[in-house]
Amino acid sequence: MKTVLTLAITLTLTAALVGCNGDGDSSSKASTVADTMVKPRGASAKAAGPYGKPGFVTEIEDGRLWVFKAGEDTEKSEKHITLIGAGPMGMSLKSPDKETALAYLAAKPGFQTEIIDGRLWVWKAGEPKEESEKHATLIGAGPAGMSIKALDKETALSYLAAKEGFQTEIIDGRLWVWKAGEPKEESEKHATLIGAGPGGLSIKALDKDTAIEYLAAKDGFVTKVEEGRLWVFKSGGDMEMSEKHVTRVGAGPMGMTIKALDKDTIETYLR
DSSP states (O other): OHHHHHHHHHHHHHHHHHHOOTTSOTTHHHHHHHHHHHSOTTOOSSOBSTTOOTTEEEEEETTEEEEEETTSOOOOOSSOEEETTOSGGGOOEEESSHHHHHHHHHOOTTEEEEEETTEEEEEETTSOOOOOSSOEEETTOSGGGOOEEESSHHHHHHHHHOOTTEEEEEETTEEEEEETTSOOOOOSSOEEETTOSGGGOOEEESSHHHHHHHHHOOTTEEEEEETTEEEEEETTSOOOOOSSOEEETTOSGGGOOEEESSHHHHHHHHO
């Protein structure tokens, strides 16, 4: 009887140890494995594929970015439209129709957009999507040269100012910029880039490096100011500054010198 009892205790302890991860949470590891098995690679309810956005599915093929509306047929067809160099990192954009391609380019977090009669209407997230005869228009300021329409000028400028990796807010006619995750605080001690923002707005930030990194930011790239030079990296790639790099003197915003790890990165960024 003693032998049987010892064996039962041993088996129970073994099962408990196998089901437990290193932190004592017996469910975390199982959940992670289940999630990996259930969710297909690159799939998300909000944004599927490289450079995905909510409501769209994307795929890179031969250096071009294919864009489809979520839930619609993703079959690539010989009958399609191409917007040369319009995508992130200067990629050409391909889509079954022009409206889908433009809607993808126009989509930004925090805003609702709709193309009406060839113009891009913009509303803040949560606002009623209503048109009005009383509205603001920024001619040719939108993606692919579309004119932007909004119920007021501040909304249109806020839309243009929005960039990934940054928080922005128009205060007293100036564009304040903070890095994502930073407290949105104003300070008497700050840097100002006069007239450098969208629509000629002056840019304000808690330090000059943040203002310039914001000004230099482009889809598909990460920018960082180091010792007065602007480093440019491809999103998702190696972001370690190296002695082995390429330089373009005075080619950046405000005449800054640009540095990148390779020639392709710097030429694509400047294109």
